[in-house]
Amino acid sequence: MTDSNTTSNxxxxxxxxxxxxxxxxxxxxxxSELLNELGYKTFSSxxxxxxxxxxxxxxxxxxxxxPVYADYxxxxxxxxxxxxxxxxxxxxxxxxxxxxxxxxYLSEVKDLGIDLIPLPMKKIAEExxxxxxxxxxxxxxxxxxxxxxxxxxxxxxxDKVYANVGSEMNxxxxxxxxxxxxxLGVPQDVCDIPTEHGEIGEVMDGNKAIAKGFLxxxxxxxxxxxxxxxxxxxxxxxxxxxxxxxxxxHPEDEIAVLNMAxxxxxxxxxxxxxxxxxxxxxxxxxxxxxxVSEIPIAIMVAMRMGPATGVxxxxxxxxLQFILHAGHGExxxxxxxxxxxxxxxxxAADALNLAWKYQLPAxxxxxxxxxxxxxxxxxxxxxxxxxxxxxxxxxxxxxxRYKITEDGISPLAFPxxxxxVVKATSYEHNEEGEAVEDKADVQTMQDxxxxxxxxxxQDFAWFPTVKTYGDEWSDVxxxxxxxxxxxxxxxxxxxKSPAKLVQVLWMEPFDADxxxxxxxxxxxxxxxxxxHTAQLAALIREKTSIEIHNxxxxxxxxxxxxxQLAEEINKFI
Amino acid sequence: MALDLxxxxxxxxxxxxxxxxxxxxxxxxxxEFVSAGSIEIHNxxxxxxxxxxxxxxxxxxxxxxxxxxxxxxxxxxxxxxxxxKLTVVGFSGDxxxxxxxxxxxxxxxxxxxxxxIFLHNNQVFALTTGQATATSPKGFKGGTMPEGxxxxxxxxxxxxxxxxxTFIARTFASDIKRTKEIMxxxxxxxxxxxxxxxxxxxTFFDTREYYKERVYxxxxxxxxxxxxxxxxxxxxxxxxxxxxxxxxxTFKPTFEELV
Ligand SMILES: Cc1ncc(C[n+]2csc(CCOP(=O)(O)OP(=O)(O)O)c2C)c(N)n1
Ligand code: SF4
Ligand SMILES: [Mg+2]
Numbered sequence: 143m144t145d146s147n148t149t150s151n152x153x154x155x156x157x158x159x160x161x162x163x164x165x166x167x168x169x170x171x172x173x174s175e176l177l178n179e180l181g182y183k184t185f186s187s188x189x190x191x192x193x194x195x196x197x198x199x200x201x202x203x204x205x206x207x208x209p210v211y212a213d214y215x216x217x218x219x220x221x222x223x224x225x226x227x228x229x230x231x232x233x234x235x236x237x238x239x240x241x242x243x244x245x246x247y248l249s250e251v252k253d254l255g256i257d258l259i260p261l262p263m264k265k266i267a268e269e270x271x272x273x274x275x276x277x278x279x280x281x282x283x284x285x286x287x288x289x290x291x292x293x294x295x296x297x298x299x300x301d302k303v304y305a306n307v308g309s310e311m312n313x314x315x316x317x318x319x320x321x322x323x324x325x326l327g328v329p330q331d332v333c334d335i336p337t338e339h340g341e342i343g344e345v346m347d348g349n350k351a352i353a354k355g356f357l358x359x360x361x362x363x364x365x366x367x368x369x370x371x372x373x374x375x376x377x378x379x380x381x382x383x384x385x386x387x388x389x390x391x392h393p394e395d396e397i398a399v400l401n402m403a404x405x406x407x408x409x410x411x412x413x414x415x416x417x418x419x420x421x422x423x424x425x426x427x428x429x430x431x432x433x434v435s436e437i438p439i440a441i442m443v444a445m446r447m448g449p450a451t452g453v454x455x456x457x458x459x460x461x462l463q464f465i466l467h468a469g470h471g472e473x474x475x476x477x478x479x480x481x482x483x484x485x486x487x488x489x490a491a492d493a494l495n496l497a498w499k500y501q502l503p504a505x506x507x508x509x510x511x512x513x514x515x516x517x518x519x520x521x522x523x524x525x526x527x528x529x530x531x532x533x534x535x536x537x538x539x540x541x542x543r544y545k546i547t548e549d550g551i552s553p554l555a556f557p558x559x560x561x562x563v564v565k566a567t568s569y570e571h572n573e574e575g576e577a578v579e580d581k582a583d584v585q586t587m588q589d590x591x592x593x594x595x596x597x598x599x600q601d602f603a604w605f606p607t608v609k610t611y612g613d614e615w616s617d618v619x620x621x622x623x624x625x626x627x628x629x630x631x632x633x634x635x636x637x638k639s640p641a642k643l644v645q646v647l648w649m650e651p652f653d654a655d656x657x658x659x660x661x662x663x664x665x666x667x668x669x670x671x672x673x674h675t676a677q678l679a680a681l682i683r684e685k686t687s688i689e690i691h692n693x694x695x696x697x698x699x700x701x702x703x704x705x706q707l708a709e710e711i712n713k714f715i
Numbered sequence: 716m717a718l719d720l721x722x723x724x725x726x727x728x729x730x731x732x733x734x735x736x737x738x739x740x741x742x743x744x745x746x747e748f749v750s751a752g753s754i755e756i757h758n759x760x761x762x763x764x765x766x767x768x769x770x771x772x773x774x775x776x777x778x779x780x781x782x783x784x785x786x787x788x789x790x791x792x793x794x795x796x797x798x799x800k801l802t803v804v805g806f807s808g809d810x811x812x813x814x815x816x817x818x819x820x821x822x823x824x825x826x827x828x829x830x831x832i833f834l835h836n837n838q839v840f841a842l843t844t845g846q847a848t849a850t851s852p853k854g855f856k857g858g859t860m861p862e863g864x865x866x867x868x869x870x871x872x873x874x875x876x877x878x879x880x881t882f883i884a885r886t887f888a889s890d891i892k893r894t895k896e897i898m899x900x901x902x903x904x905x906x907x908x909x910x911x912x913x914x915x916x917x918t919f920f921d922t923r924e925y926y927k928e929r930v931y932x933x934x935x936x937x938x939x940x941x942x943x944x945x946x947x948x949x950x951x952x953x954x955x956x957x958x959x960x961x962x963x964x965t966f967k968p969t970f971e972e973l974v
Contacts, residue, residue: 363797389796389974394822398789401782401819405793408780409760409801413793431783557760557778558798567772567781568765576724576773577781 156219159200159227169278170201181339185210187515192454212628215703221281225250279312283319290330343520348486348512349375355490360528362411363389365403369418371510372444396421400428410556416442433473436501440494445509447699456699457510462677476504477650481627483517491526498531511701512625542573550593607648613640617665632704654685668692724773733888740894762787764811768835785815792828803830810840813849824878826970831901831908837916845919872949881906883963888914933960
C-alpha cells in the first residue's frame with residue numbers, strides 16, 4: 143500500500159483495467175464524464191499496448207473540486223475487469239482503497255491480502271443480454287453508489303453519459319451494479335460532491351482540442367494518414383466532414399498527405415495536416431517545399447516513443463530537435479508546443495492563423511500523453527477567429543506571387559482570379575515565381591523570407607511564448623515543456639521548497655529574452671523532460687548560453703506522474 | 716488582345732528537344748480554349764515535377780505549381796479539390812511518376828481524381844544526365860547501370876488501365892497537332908486523364924528514328940470505350956508497332972465529387 147499526501151489536496155484517483163477489448167478506455171471516458179457532470183474537474187490518461195485484443199489496458203482518472211492537471215499513480219479506487227489488473231495495480235493502492243473485481247476472477251486474487259469487492263460484471267451483462275464491452279457500466283453503477291449518489295440521479299447522469307452508445311441498456315447495467323454493491327453493504331462515502339462549481343465543461347482530449355482550434359481559426363480542409371497518437375484528430379474531423387463541408391482526406395501515404403495539403407492551400411483553402419513523428423519524418427522534403435514556396439500550412443505532429451516504430455502507443459518528448467531542424471535548407475518556421483488540452487486548442491488556432499499571416503509552415507507539437515489524455519475543460523472558442531493575412535489587392539498592375547516587401551510578406555492570391563498568375567515553385571525563385579540561380583536573386587529571396595521572422599518577434603508580445611507558475615520570486619526555477627506541464631503543476635504541491643515553474647511553448651521562433659529574464663538570478667535551475675537527451679535544455683543553451691546542469695529526464699515511454707516527479711525534483715532542492 | 720503565354724525566362728532545353736514541341740502544343744491548346752471562351756485562362760493551373768520536363772512551368776505565363784521530384788500528382792488533386800472550377804493539368808516525367816512518385820500516380824488513377832497528367836516519356840532521367848528509369852528498355856546503358864538495365868520496362872498505359880484511369884492516350888511529341896488535340900480531350904475529360912507523350916531525349920536517349928518508324932494512329936475502328944480493346948492496344952507496344960491516340964475513355968464519379 144502506498145501512502146502519499148495526495149488525498150490531502152483532495153484529489154482522488156480511480157483506475158479501470160482490463161484486457162485490450164474489455165472497454166477500459168471507453169469506461170475511463172464514461173467515468174470521467176460522470177465525475178465532470180457532478181462538478182468535479184478530471185484528468186484521465188490511457189495506457190494501452192499496440193494490439194487489438196489481450197494485453198493490459200487501463201484508464202486512470204484523477205479528480206478534484208479544483209482543476210487537476212495530471213493523473214496520479216496512487217489509487218483510491220480500482221475497477222479490475224480481469225485478474226491481471228489487480229496484480230498490476232496492487233502496489234499502487236492507497237490505504238483503504240476500494241477494489242471492485244470481476245467476480246469470475248475473484249479466486250485468482252483473493253489471497254493477495256487486499257480487500258476486494260466482488261462484482262459480477264460479466265454475469266450482469268449476460269443477464270441483460272448486453273455485449274461484454276459494456277460490462278463496465280455495472281461498475282459505473284457500483285462506483286456511483288459508493289460516491290453516495292441517489293439511484294435516480296445516477297440513472298439520469300448515466301442516461302446523459304451513455305447517450306451516444308445506447309443509454310437504455312447501459313442505464314440498466316448501471317442500476318444492477320448499484321443495487322449489487324448496495325446489497326453487499328459496501329459503505330458509502332460521506333458525500334463530498336461539489337455543490338458549488340463553475341461552468342460544467344466537457345471532457346476532452348488534446349487531439350480533439352487541436353481539431354477544435356484549427357476549426358476556430360477557419361479550417362477548411364484536413365489531410366492525414368492514421369498513425370498513433372495522431373489518428374483521433376483525423377477521425378474526429380472525418381466524422382464531421384459530411385455535415386459541415388469540411389474537406390477531409392486520407393490519401394495513400396504521408397508524403398501524399400502534405401503535398402495534397404499544399405495543393406489545397408495554394409488554391410486558397412485553409413488546410414492543416416496531422417501525423418505522428420514517424421509520418422512527419424516522411425514529410426521532410428515537402429516540409430521544405432512549404433518553406434521555400436511560402437505556402438501556408440499548419441501541421442500537428444504528435445510524438446510517440448521512437449526511434450522508428452518505437453513504442454508505438456506510448457509517449458515521449460524525443461522529437462523537439464527533430465522538428466526544429468526538420469526539412470532540408472534554411473527557412474523560417476513556427477513551432478509551438480502546448481502543454482494541456484486548453485493550450486492545444488489555443489495553439490492550434492494560433493498555428494493555423496500564423497501560418498497564413500506569415501505564409502510559412504507552422505507545427506503544433508504534441509505527444510501521446512497530451513493528444514490522448516482527457517481533461518475537464520471549457521474552451522473559449524470565441525477567443526480565436528481566423529486571421530487571413532495579407533491578401534493581394536484587386537490588381538490592375540502585374541501580380542507577382544513573391545513580391546519583395548519590407549516585412550517579407552508578399553500579398554497572397556490564388557489561382558482562379560482574373561488577371562492574376564500565381565506561380566509557386568520548389569526552386570529558389572524570383573518575384574514571379576520562376577526558377578533562378580543568379581546569386582543576387584538567390585540571396586534576395588532568402589532575405590525576404592527570413593524578414594518574416596521580425597513580425598513574429600513582434601508577436602511575442604501578444605502570444606504566450608512562455609508561461610510561469612508557482613512562486614515567481616523563488617530562486618529555484620524549473621523549466622519544462624509540452625505534456626510534462628500536467629505532472630509538473632501537480633508535483634509542485636509536493637515540493638520541499640518554493641519554486642518558479644517556467645513552461646516554454648514557442649520553440650521557434652524562440653523568445654530568448656524572456657527565457658533569459660526568467661532564468662537569470664536563479665540559484666538552482668532544473669530541466670524536466672520526457673526524453674533521453676534534454677532537448678529543451680539544449681535549445682535554451684543554444685539561444686541563451688545558459689547551461690542547465692540539473693535534469694530530470696524520463697524515457698521509459700511513460701509520462702511523468704506527480705508524486706514520482708516531485709521526488710526527483712526534491713533531490714535538487 | 717492576343718494571348719501571350721510566354722515568360723521572360725530563357726528556354727534551357729537542348730536545341731531541338733521535343734519538350735519544346737510539347738510546350739507549343741500545350742500553348743496552342745490553351746489558346747484555343749481561351750479564344751473559344753470554353754475555359755478562362757485564370758482557371759487553368761499547370762503543375763510540374765522535377766526533371767527537364769518540369770522546366771515547362773517557367774515557360775508558361777499561367778498559374779503554375781512546380782513541385783518536387785515525383786510529388787506533383789497529390790498537389791494537383793489538392794488544387795482540384797480546393798477549387799473544382801479550375802482545370803488542373805500536370806507535366807510529369809517517366810522518372811518523376813513511374814520511378815520516384817509511382818504510388819501517387821497510381822492512386823490518383825484509382826480514385827479518378829479530375830486532373831490531367833502529361834507524361835514526358837523519354838525513357839531516361841534526362842536532367843541528371845542519363846540514367847535508366849522505370850520505363851527504360853531492358854539493357855539500357857546509363858550512368859548507374861553501365862552494363863545495362865536489368866529490369867523490364869513499365870508500360871505506363873497498361874498500368875494506368877489496370878489502376879482504373881478513365882482517360883488514357885498516347886501521343887508522339889513531334890506530332891504537335893495531334894498532341895494538342897489529345898491534350899484538349901484530356902483537359903475536357905471529367906476524371907483522371909493520362910497522356911503518355913513519347914518525347915525522345917535527343918541528348919541522352921535519341922529514339923526519334925525508332926519511334927518515327929513505329930508510331931501509328933488508332934482509327935475509328937478502335938473502340939475506346941471497351942476495356943478489353945483498350946488492354947489489347949495498350950499491350951501492343953511491341954518492337955514493331957507503337958499505337959497512339961485515345962486508347963480508353965470511360966466515365967465514373969470523380970474523387971473530388973465524392974470527397
Ligand atoms: C528526391 C529527389 N531525388 C532525386 C532528384 C534528382 N533528380 C532531378 S531530375 C531527376 C530525374 C528526372 O527524370 P524524369 O522525371 O524522367 O525527367 P526528365 O529529366 O527525363 O524530363 C532526378 C533523379 C531530385 N531532384 N529529388
Ligand atoms: S537532356 Fe534530353 S530531355 Fe533534357 S532538354 Fe536535352 S534533349 Fe530534352
Ligand atoms: Mg525522363
